[in-house]
Amino acid sequence: MTLRRCLVLATVLAGPDGPSTAVLGQNLVAEGETLFRARCAACHSLEPGQSRIGPALAGLAGRTAGIVEGARYSSALRDSGLVWNAETLEAFLANPREAVPGTPNR
Numbered sequence: 001m002t003l004r005r006c007l008v009l010a011t012v013l014a015g016p017d018g019p020s021t022a023v024l025g026q027n028l029v030a031e032g033e034t035l036f037r038a039r040c041a042a043c044h045s046l047e048p049g050q051s052r053i054g055p056a057l058a059g060l061a062g063r064t065a066g067i068v069e070g071a072r073y074s075s076a077l078r079d080s081g082l083v084w085n086a087e088t089l090e091a092f093l094a095n096p097r098e099a100v101p102g103t104p105n106r
């Protein structure tokens with residue numbers, strides 16, 4: 001896993017307050033936020049209840065895929081049975097359509 005993807009994962013899995021600066025250090029936390037803003041925030045929010053083109057990502061760690069109330073999902077993702085953690089998220093971000101055949105291209 002590249003450092004950049006690792007930082008995106010840390011940012012997304014940590015939720016609205018972000019990853020611990022005691023663990024990652026201020027610079028890497030800031031870099032993760034920048035990467036999230038550049039690559040994900042057009043479609044996703046880290047705040048609860050704020051689904052955009054993609055579902056809100058707050059509370060993602062340990063959550064079953066496809067269950068955010070009011071978000072629009074493909075049936076492929078809704079029926080995937082995935083539970084989000086560093087491993088499943090890494091595989092999904094690396095190749096969404098291989099991890100979840102039938103999820104929209106993006």
Ligand code: HEC
Nearest residue numbers: 012039040043053054055065066067073074077103104106
């Ligand atoms: C162009 C818009 C777009 C971008 C950019 C985008 N996503 Fe998504 N994302 C979506 C859509 C749409 C879905 C729903 C897919 C489905 O239902 O098959 C989704 C689904 C997800 C899910 C599953 C959520 C759930 O509740 O099961 C995760 C996790 C996710 N995206 C993470 C990311 C991350 C992290 C990034 C940045 C690296 C990112 N996405 C970038 C549109 C986007």
